[in-house]
Amino acid sequence: MSDRPLKLALTCYPSVGGSGILASELGEELAARGHEVHFISYEQPFRMPDGPRVFFHPVVVNSYDLFKHPDYTLPLSVKMAEVAKQHALDLLHVHYAVPHATAAILARAMLHEEHRLRIITTLHGTDTTLLGRDPGYGPAIRHALENSDAITTVSEFMRAETVRLLGVQRPIEVIHNFFEPHAPSHRRDEIRRELGVAPDEALLLHLSNLRPLKRIDLLLDTVALLRPRLAFKLAILAGADSAQLAAEVRRRGLADRVVIRERVSEIEDYLQAADLGLFTSEMESFCLSILELMSVGVPSAAFAVGGIPEVTHDGETGVLAPFGDTATLAAKIEALLRDPARRAALGAAGRARAREKFSAAAIVPRYEELYRRIVAT
Numbered sequence: 001m002s003d004r005p006l007k008l009a010l011t012c013y014p015s016v017g018g019s020g021i022l023a024s025e026l027g028e029e030l031a032a033r034g035h036e037v038h039f040i041s042y043e044q045p046f047r048m049p050d051g052p053r054v055f056f057h058p059v060v061v062n063s064y065d066l067f068k069h070p071d072y073t074l075p076l077s078v079k080m081a082e083v084a085k086q087h088a089l090d091l092l093h094v095h096y097a098v099p100h101a102t103a104a105i106l107a108r109a110m111l112h113e114e115h116r117l118r119i120i121t122t123l124h125g126t127d128t129t130l131l132g133r134d135p136g137y138g139p140a141i142r143h144a145l146e147n148s149d150a151i152t153t154v155s156e157f158m159r160a161e162t163v164r165l166l167g168v169q170r171p172i173e174v175i176h177n178f179f180e181p182h183a184p185s186h187r188r189d190e191i192r193r194e195l196g197v198a199p200d201e202a203l204l205l206h207l208s209n210l211r212p213l214k215r216i217d218l219l220l221d222t223v224a225l226l227r228p229r230l231a232f233k234l235a236i237l238a239g240a241d242s243a244q245l246a247a248e249v250r251r252r253g254l255a256d257r258v259v260i261r262e263r264v265s266e267i268e269d270y271l272q273a274a275d276l277g278l279f280t281s282e283m284e285s286f287c288l289s290i291l292e293l294m295s296v297g298v299p300s301a302a303f304a305v306g307g308i309p310e311v312t313h314d315g316e317t318g319v320l321a322p323f324g325d326t327a328t329l330a331a332k333i334e335a336l337l338r339d340p341a342r343r344a345a346l347g348a349a350g351r352a353r354a355r356e357k358f359s360a361a362a363i364v365p366r367y368e369e370l371y372r373r374i375v376a377t
Ligand code: GMT
Pocket: 017, 018, 019, 020, 022, 096, 124, 125, 126, 154, 177, 209, 211, 213, 283, 284, 285, 286, 287, 288, 289
């Protein structure tokens, strides 16, 4: 198998969300390894790297009076075909199936015999767990998966769900997510001061796009249970508008404990400043944020849903509770925050696990190997 640098395009949602972040990090790592990487999306992805061998191709969606809902799939597929032809791409790697995988299949059909474009689809979460159940999407997702050259997903949980919900017969390769922390640009004490964390207070950290399945109601229930028992602040890094959340925090009388920051890009600054991550989602295929914290030695408390138990282990690298059991979650958080030595041990074990299983060095060669295998067919 030749080891020449590859030319590939990555398509993802550009906004703050796990699949876009993963695609951006993958692009950065692939470019650093000498490959030529083209991002195709309606906006430049939130964490898209700068630098040589990285290009961005915007998809322009015009609005026509005729359409009640503007269509993105067709302009995306036209742009994919155009970039593939112009840059002689070897492959298109789409992150999140809807509508990216369908657009890719259409782009390949438009290119026809002129250009043999390989398509790899990576399933990230709600493209299977939510849309896969929707009769208006399910058959189109199944069609796109059956016509991709390879399918990957980010956890064993997601592989099983994809087979169960979509009946996909083709092999689905599990390639877990990875994270490679950059050096922080501020000191830990500077960030804690900026967030208003007193010297005797612990800092809990939650990062998400606040979508309903993140169950921010349960996050605030947990904070309310901890409030009379512990000195702490919870910082919420919101990847979406947070005005409603701020109002809810005030309504519940939690404003003295909850600090919200929107669209933070220097994420490592906040990761290293935290003592514990806190996540209360009802579903996560993986939960990249838990990994981001683990990578800098910070354990998380979460509900044991979806792929989360594949990422962190209860009592070894973090603490887990059954979904919705905020009392157990709060009790485990309290015990951990009262025992700094145990917290440090869990953090160190988490960092070692992140390095061994979920670092760029462990994961990116698996994508490269897959690309080369598919390109050679
Ligand atoms: O739900 C989100 O927060 C966004 C979503 C996405 O596709 O961007 O995240 C999914 O992909 C991430 C990266 O693989 C995973 O870490 C998240 O667990 C997953 N979200 C869900 O499954 C709900």
